[in-house]
Amino acid sequence: MDISITGLSKSYTTRKKVLSDIDLTFQAGSFTAILGPSGCGKTTLMRCISGFLNVDQGVIRFGDQEVTHLPPQKRGTAMVFQNYALWPHMTVYENIAYGLKIRKYSKQEIEKKILAILETVEIDTQDVKKRYPSQYSGGQQQRIALARALVLEPKLLLLDEPLSNLDAKVRQRLRVEIRKIQKDLGITAVYVTHDQDEALSMADQIVLMNEGKIEQIGSPENIYKHPQSYFAAQFIGTSNSLQVEYRDGAFYIGQQLIYIPQSPPALNKMSYDLVIRSKDARVTQDRELESELLSFQGILRESLFTGSGYRHWLEVERQDIYIESEENIPEKGLCFVQIPREKYFLYSREEAI
Amino acid sequence: MNAKLKLFLKFLGYACAIFVIFGPISSIVLWSLAQKWYWPHLFPQELGLFYWQKVLGGNIMHSLALSFYIAILVTLLTLLFTVPMSYLLARYKIPAKGLILTLFLLPQAFPQLPVFTNAMVLLYRWDLVGTMPGVVLIHLVGALVYSVWTLVSVFRSIPIALEEAAINVGASKLRVFFTIALPNAIPGIIAASLLVFLYSLDEFTGTLLIGSPFITTMPIYMYKTAMGYEMQVAAITALLLMLPGLLLLFLIEKYLKSQYLATFGRG
Numbered sequence: 001m002d003i004s005i006t007g008l009s010k011s012y013t014t015r016k017k018v019l020s021d022i023d024l025t026f027q028a029g030s031f032t033a034i035l036g037p038s039g040c041g042k043t044t045l046m047r048c049i050s051g052f053l054n055v056d057q058g059v060i061r062f063g064d065q066e067v068t069h070l071p072p073q074k075r076g077t078a079m080v081f082q083n084y085a086l087w088p089h090m091t092v093y094e095n096i097a098y099g100l101k102i103r104k105y106s107k108q109e110i111e112k113k114i115l116a117i118l119e120t121v122e123i124d125t126q127d128v129k130k131r132y133p134s135q136y137s138g139g140q141q142q143r144i145a146l147a148r149a150l151v152l153e154p155k156l157l158l159l160d161e162p163l164s165n166l167d168a169k170v171r172q173r174l175r176v177e178i179r180k181i182q183k184d185l186g187i188t189a190v191y192v193t194h195d196q197d198e199a200l201s202m203a204d205q206i207v208l209m210n211e212g213k214i215e216q217i218g219s220p221e222n223i224y225k226h227p228q229s230y231f232a233a234q235f236i237g238t239s240n241s242l243q244v245e246y247r248d249g250a251f252y253i254g255q256q257l258i259y260i261p262q263s264p265p266a267l268n269k270m271s272y273d274l275v276i277r278s279k280d281a282r283v284t285q286d287r288e289l290e291s292e293l294l295s296f297q298g299i300l301r302e303s304l305f306t307g308s309g310y311r312h313w314l315e316v317e318r319q320d321i322y323i324e325s326e327e328n329i330p331e332k333g334l335c336f337v338q339i340p341r342e343k344y345f346l347y348s349r350e351e352a353i
Numbered sequence: 354m355n356a357k358l359k360l361f362l363k364f365l366g367y368a369c370a371i372f373v374i375f376g377p378i379s380s381i382v383l384w385s386l387a388q389k390w391y392w393p394h395l396f397p398q399e400l401g402l403f404y405w406q407k408v409l410g411g412n413i414m415h416s417l418a419l420s421f422y423i424a425i426l427v428t429l430l431t432l433l434f435t436v437p438m439s440y441l442l443a444r445y446k447i448p449a450k451g452l453i454l455t456l457f458l459l460p461q462a463f464p465q466l467p468v469f470t471n472a473m474v475l476l477y478r479w480d481l482v483g484t485m486p487g488v489v490l491i492h493l494v495g496a497l498v499y500s501v502w503t504l505v506s507v508f509r510s511i512p513i514a515l516e517e518a519a520i521n522v523g524a525s526k527l528r529v530f531f532t533i534a535l536p537n538a539i540p541g542i543i544a545a546s547l548l549v550f551l552y553s554l555d556e557f558t559g560t561l562l563i564g565s566p567f568i569t570t571m572p573i574y575m576y577k578t579a580m581g582y583e584m585q586v587a588a589i590t591a592l593l594l595m596l597p598g599l600l601l602l603f604l605i606e607k608y609l610k611s612q613y614l615a616t617f618g619r620g
Contacts, residue, residue, distance in 0.1 A: 052520075072520050073521075079518065079521045081517075085514035085517070086518075087518070087519075087533060089537055098519065098524070098532075099523055102522065103523065152522060
């Protein structure tokens with residue numbers, strides 16, 4: 001069952017729209033990550049889908065059924081919250097049984113379903129009838145919350161930054177496991193996050209949002225390799241941006257002439273943003289003149305050892321950029337930055353605004 | 354030296370605290386046991402349980418029972434009214450929410466005496482002066498304030514995600530209230546009801562104005578006997594009035610330690 005959203009708009013006050021003209025489709029059994037900085041409207045979008053917020057305009061469909069004005073109880077979605085939202089006064093067993101009881105399953109059925117789902121999320125079933133959520137670690141609590149959502153076999157699983165309260169190691173593991181469970185059960189999932197690593201590593205489809213609008217929709221690879229806007233380019237990956245100017249028939253960074261094989265703009269003068277990923281550039285001390293490379297000079301200020309390599313801080317025409325590479329550069333001072341043609345992105349300023 | 358000084362100061366602190374807390378109480382205890390105590394003697398000349406026997410055998414038991422009866426009734430009525438109302442105020446958009454809350458604070462903003470005297474005029478008109486319903490009503494004026502203001506913040510402190518999680522799995526709003534909000538608010542509700550109970554038990558001004566001459570609660574009884582210079586009876590009444598407070602404080606301690614209070618937002 002595909003889930004589709006068309007022309008959705010939402011505003012809290014009359015003035016500013018929190019969401020405008022959202023068009024989206026979540027394919028049955030797919031895993032979609034809604035990615036964006038805080039305040040971009042991603043949580044609002046999720047709350048509209050789950051029914052906790054009314055939309056101003058637009059239509060939400062679950063398969064053939066229109067759910068735009070259904071209350072949250074009747075949508076058949078299941079949500080996993082950032083703070084788990086497990087009920088502290090119920091045992092783990094009661095927590096998971098809550099929704100099943102509302103659906104009037106028999107006791108035996110409830111027990112069977114709970115044991116099965118706990119096995120799936122790898123929680124020890126032995127004493128779940130006696131223990132309370134607070135007696136479990138954060139990672140385990142989120143597994144329990146996941147079990148509580150999954151046991152109802154929802155049409156749509158909504159995850160609202162479920163891993164952001166956990167420490168790095170647990171997060172890494174749960175990422176892989178959530179993805180595996182979602183695939184095994186063939187459930188449609190929407191995952192809200194501000195963490196691009198999570199989005200890139202888990203999702204089939206990424207919806208990149210900014211200021212209430214969709215910037216780009218695509219597969220993780222597509223979004224990473226072909227960002228369609230300045231925002232997309234600088235948000236994904238560890239990116240640097242440099243101001244570039246077109247004047248007198250050539251491109252400049254500050255006073256430095258650079259060669260960019262791009263048809264000149266219609267105007268005589270124009271500003272651009274050049275986005276470079278930290279990992280895609282190289283820092284060298286002698287310039288190799290290769291037409292396949294974009295290259296410009298800068299001053300190496302500092303190099304930091306990061307374990308797997310080095311992080312170089314360079315100043316290019318009074319603008320700071322950071323380049324990561326494996327090799328150390330012992331001498332500070334003048335050096336060159338070189339980037340393969342397909343690895344940098346240039347956006348004219350109007351687009352950036 | 355420093356350690357010794359610290360120990361000394363600590364000791365001094367404890368001694369002060371004990372003196373401040375138990376000094377007045379010990380005087381009351383002494384008075385309640387004094388059968389004969391005339392100036393200039395430092396301690397009573399004759400100790401005994403005479404007045405205790407007199408008090409426990411006499412009218413005071415009636416007052417004590419009446420006080421508890423009224424306090425329990427007031428507490429139950431208050432909870433019945435304020436628990437759902439506080440939940441609504443805490444969770445839903447209600448027109449003139451600020452006004453409603455201020456309205457509840459209003460009787461406390463003015464001195465008690467004029468408020469109660471004006472209430473008395475009204476209650477005379479309805480023929481409620483000197484009756485139980487009248488006293489209960491006048492106690493409710495103060496009790497509702499304490500309860501609403503405590504309970505609104507209790508309900509607000511429950512993470513809203515807990516309730517949304519329940520709605521999300523299909524629970525109706527009524528069910529969410531009874532199975533999620535209410536159980537999580539219980540420590541707060543107990544605290545609020547103890548506050549109300551103690552308030553009603555110790556309420557004096559309103560009871561005196563509305564209840565007399567027929568309704569004699571413990572504080573009124575104490576006032577009347579102390580007026581008659583029966584210091585012993587007043588002392589015993591004071592001690593008896595202290596007991597429920599102590600007991601309830603003990604209960605608060607016990608309930609506020611209940612395990613699920615500590616679980617919110619644990620990571």
